Amino acid sequence: MxxxxxxxxxxxxxxxxxxxxxxxxxxxxxxxxxxxxxxxxxxxxxxxxxxxxxxxxxxxxxxxxxxxxxxxxxxxxxxxxxxxxxxxxxxxxxxxEPAIKPAALASKTKSIGILATKGTLSSALFARTSSLYTNDLNVIEVIGKGLVELIEGGKLQSKELLQLLTSYLNPMIAQNIDYLVLGCSHYPYLIPILKQILPENVTIIDSxxxxxxxxxxxxxxxxxxxxxxxxxxxxxxxxxxxxxxxxxxxxxxxxxxxxxxxx
The missing domain is CATH 3.40.50.1860 (Rossmann fold)
Structure with missing residues (x-):
């Protein structure tokens, strides 16, 4: 080589x-x-x-x-x-893979959100990592259905994307998360929009x-x-x-x- x-x-x-x-x-x-x-x-x-x-x-x-x-x-x-x-x-x-460990170790509210694909959240590797670090945490896992297709379609600035993201994040906000873990390599492109929706105290982590x-x-x-x-x-x-x-x-x-x- x-x-x-x-x-x-x-x-x-x-x-x-x-x-x-x-x-x-x-x-x-x-x-x-x-x-x-x-x-x-x-x-x-x-x-x-x-x-x-x-x-x-x-x-x-x-x-x-x-x-x-x-x-x-x-x-x-x-x-x-x-x-x-x-x-x-x-x-x-x-x-x-989703950066669960740093979020879990740093969370003050003991509540973190994970936004990922169905394939990631249902995998054995994700389950293994999650079980190691999240036993004493409230973890809100949300499948970001439709987000990849909108990003691939060049619709980052669309109203449709904003509404979909808001619907995924509201349950996390309601449960007082202070970290949001992005579990898909497409999702860092959503960070500007995520910051519009999330409270200022929520830290976004990608890998x-x-x-x-x-x-x-x-x-x-x-x-x-x-x-x-x-x-x-x-x-x-x-x-x-x-x-x-x-x-x-x-x-x-x-x-x-x-x-x-x-x-």
């Missing part, structure tokens, strides 16, 4: 670009390849077996392109497939920076950090429309190339 090989990143759509931005910020000299599997989104509504098959398909494409490490930038794919991927392929994998730092740590541990002091290049592929991918990454980073790819 060459240290100059790219980092691979995949998600069920455009949401994983929120993770990709953090990785590029933390590792500016690394090349990346990003797969947005938009035609199969959202993974959260699929069966565990379907999620595993899609994750294998994405992984094998990225391995064929020479990726030295793969970031599963999708909570649902991580919680349903990452163990199998690690057992099958001989490269490092970084997963993403982006933690994933980027872990990616850096694992590359270093495996002697795979790119030593070239040259700004990385970034290839982003969508198997459906590229419009929203272009919108969400327009100002995020340079040296990028976005194209359609049938994968």
């Amino acid at each position: 060459q240290i100059t090989n790219p980092i691979g990143v995949f998600d069920s759509g455009v949401g994983g670009t929120s993770i990709l931005k953090e990785i590029i910020h933390e590792l500016p000299f690394e090349d990346t390849i990003y797969l947005a599997d938009i035609k199969n989104a959202p993974y959260g509504e699929r069966t565990p077996n379907e999620i595993l098959k899609l994750s294998i398909k994405n992984t094998e494409y990225l391995i064929d392109r020479g990726c030295k490490l793969i970031v599963v930038a999708c909570n649902t794919a991580t919680t349903n497939a990452i163990d199998a991927l690690r057992n099958t392929y001989n490269i490092p994998f970084i997963g993403i 982006g920076q933690a994933v980027a730092l872990q990616t850096k740590r694992i590359l270093g541990k495996n002697n795979l950090l790119n030593q070239n002091q040259k700004t990385g290049t970034h290839k982003l592929y969508s198997n459906a429309t590229t419009t929203v991918l272009k919108q969400l990454t327009s100002e995020a980073f340079q040296n990028k190339e976005i194209s359609y790819l049938d994968f």
Whole structure:
């Protein structure tokens, strides 16, 4: 494996670009390849077996392109497939799961909200993590049904999205949460709207920076950090429309190339 090989990143759509931005910020000299599997989104509504098959398909494409490490930038794919991927392929994998631990440890009201997909909330990995840290907490879990589709559809500023989010957050606010954990890589794009709805004392936690730092740590541990002091290049592929991918990454980073790819 060459240290100059790219980092691979995949998600069920455009949401994983929120993770990709953090990785590029933390590792500016690394090349990346990003797969947005938009035609199969959202993974959260699929069966565990379907999620595993899609994750294998994405992984094998990225391995064929020479990726030295793969970031599963999708909570649902991580919680349903990452163990199998690690057992099958001989490269490092970084997963993403809801940041329950920091919220649970820091909560003063002993009440936290988790906004996630059905696929994440019903997974064994989520149940394992949750049981470790939330025994003495009031945890309000809400499935964010319809949110991914609205983000993928470029409707971040829509009235429909605001109304849907408000309906999901009101039960959490009523139970005095002081932390909201985002359990989907699409959801960081909702933070400006979440801040409009939530009381000021509620802290929003997503996993982006933690994933980027872990990616850096694992590359270093495996002697795979790119030593070239040259700004990385970034290839982003969508198997459906590229419009929203272009919108969400327009100002995020340079040296990028976005194209359609049938994968």
